[in-house]
Amino acid sequence: MSKFASPSRDIWSVSRLNGEIRTVLEGSFPLLWVEGEISNLATPRSGHSYFSLKDAHAQVRCALFRNKRQLLRFQPRDGDKVLIRARISLYEARGDFQLIVEHMEPVGEGALQRAFEELKAKLDREGLFDTRNKKALPAFPRCIGIVTSPTGAAIQDILQILRRRFPALPIIIYPTLVQGSEAAAEITRTLEIADARKDCDLLILARGGGSLEDLWAFNDEGLARTIANLETPVISAVGHEIDFTIADFVADRRAPTPSAAAELATQNQEQLLAHLEGLKQRLVRAISRRLQERHQHLEHISHKLQILHPRQQILQDQQLLDELGMRLERAMGMRLTQNQQRCHQLTARLRLLSPSHRITMLEEKLGNYGQKLLHSMQNILSRKQLQFAGLSRELQAVSPLNTLARGYSITTDAATGKVLTRSSETKPGNRIHTRLLEGSLVSVVENSQKKD
Template sequence: MDNLELPLAEEREVFTVASLNREARQLIENNFGVIWVEGEISNLARPSSGHLYWSLKDDSAQVRCAMFRQANRSLAFSPENGQQVLARGRVSLYEARGEFQLILDYIEQVGEGLLRRRFEELKRKLAAEGLFAAERKKPLPTLPQRIGVITSPSGAAVRDVVTVLRRRFPAVAVLIYPTAVQGERAAAEIARTLELADRRGDCDLLILTRGGGSLEDLWSFNEEVVARALDALVTPVISGVGHEVDFTIADFVADVRAPTPSGAAELAVPEQSAWLSTLGIFVRRLSRAAAQQLASVRRLLDGLAQRLDRSHPGIQLRESNQRLDDLELRLRLSWQRRLGERRSQLAQLMAVLRGATPRRQLAGMQERYRWSGRALERAIIQLVGHRQVRLELAARALQTVSPLATLERGYSIVVSQSDGSVVTDAATVAPGAGIDVRLAHGELSATVNESRTSNDAQTKL
């Protein structure tokens, strides 16, 4: 006991519980990738958070599982206790309790999971062979004459297809090819029916259809024998299997995929009312074109008849005589018009000649001389009159502004005798100074006795 040696403190590596769980979680997550685990659901819990928790068990062991809300939103079924499932997720550790657990992102029921893997394997195989390529798709006829429907004769799908076809375009004939659409022998029977319909050539469009169901119910349409039969068809085919969310291998190989049987029927034929409307437009256009063509032919026939009438000898002779009479009349009128023009020209020349004699010119010049003399006399008298009026007006204006006119009204002009300037201000003249006063008639000499300003004069007044 005394010889027991304890390790030094610095050699110890002590973990807390939290750090131990964290290290263990990281070690587990780093050494395990995404894994698949098969087992039975038990102890399922659905808290209000939307997450799911359960135990996945087999005969010997169990493991806790967690599936968070973001992942379980995409579940195709509702998990329940006792279900056998195939789960995909990551191995982890719940640190708070140190519990080993799986964090799942996808689960599927065991039977469906096997079928799903077979589906994906066949899909990859056929895609690699080019069976889904767009260039292998055949165009659908615009208006098929007869449509072959390959389905169960007692199912709801055939009734839906026929109802839609009758509603949209009842004139299209429908031929039913009965076949099983579910069961072990359904795939082989579907393939044989497809080959039969294509070989007979009775239809120019085929519809392969059935109603909805589970993956197992629709599995006949995921078999390779059906895919090969669809790819070998010469006749265009529409696949309308299940509901809108259901996809089968037949949908990928068919020329056109419809979401439902009714959708396949709608894709197969156009709407009758639209075609009738278009046909009505074509009929109206054809009627107008025929009427125009008929009118053109009628005009052509009328023209030919007129040309035939004009080419008759009697008509040509009559027209020749009429043209001869017309030419004679035109010749006579032309000579009369020319003779009239010559006479008119001669009369003009005679008038010019008569007007050009010296006696007539002399008389004209005398007349112009007398007229010019009278015009000159009138112009002189008128000019003198205008000048006299202007002189009188100027004299009146001068008289109006003349200082003499102001003096006539009793005013006078006072001039200083000392310098001869006009006196306008009494303050500039001293008493005793001599001034000259000019009146309207004569002048006065005076001596200033007293000088008063304007203000003094007003005060005095």
């Protein structure tokens, strides 16, 4: 047995050693800010990045895993001077001391970040970020104003989304600088002009992604106070989802991207039409159901009305009247039959007591008197006829007509009807009327002569 093979020795494996060292390193140091230059940058298909961070005298291996790399606002390259926030660790498989990167930014953004945090805290204390002071976005804006660069990608993204979601919505583009030393002042003036014109009831402040320095115009204190004082609601859509600016916090609503701002500002026309169609169908069903209920209720009331309607009582009274009428007819018929039977009985009794024999004798006697009366009248009429004939002969004897029959005539004045017996009773020119036995003559006197 070797003299070194003692049971009291604690022999570590390499894996155990590296593991313990890793535990000590990770537990002994907090997150550190380290500045240096990137070299030997490699990004395999896994999406992780591995590089060395160096200065003039030393270097250290670094690992930037994919989930953290996707949050970077820039693309690291060899030779870039960066500021990283990292934790110390050990790659056990090779025993390499390394830094695990949690955050990376180009050198120079640190001061900007501190200025950003200070202004953010100041405005927050003043209440500019208070949600109670933010204006509600209109559900259906009449017109949307877009404050952005007219040549950037942001305006194209917004217009594409708006044309797809609500093509009929009017759009006004307010062009402005979105980067550079004069951008903040120009954005402020453009917002004030758009708000004063009152052409739009919603404004979108938009810009594409970039570094903190590229987006610095949207961290201007004057711009922030202008946004807070606008009467028109503002949606801030600056940069990508990971980018935050002071304008995002003070605006009435923040959108992670310009495309998201367009979706936030408008209703989806197809969804809205589908929703309206659904509401229409619900309304039709509700109206149909209500009409059916009202119809059933109306039928129920109509049935009750038919039962309680005066017409029903009248019909019942008419039916009772018909029944009483038929009963009256039957009673009258029975009474008439009884009276007819009584009349027949009385007639029979009357016949038995009738003085018909005496009446027959009186009728015969009356007939005899009639014959006698007739003979007496005929005798009287014969005597009267004889008397009339005698008188007629006497009258005929003295009648003027008898004279006329012998050729004589009767002349009268046609005007006065006076019988003329002398020629002196008329004069020439007078009309006279002459009656003959048969007929008469009308003539004019031409001459009159006196009797010789």
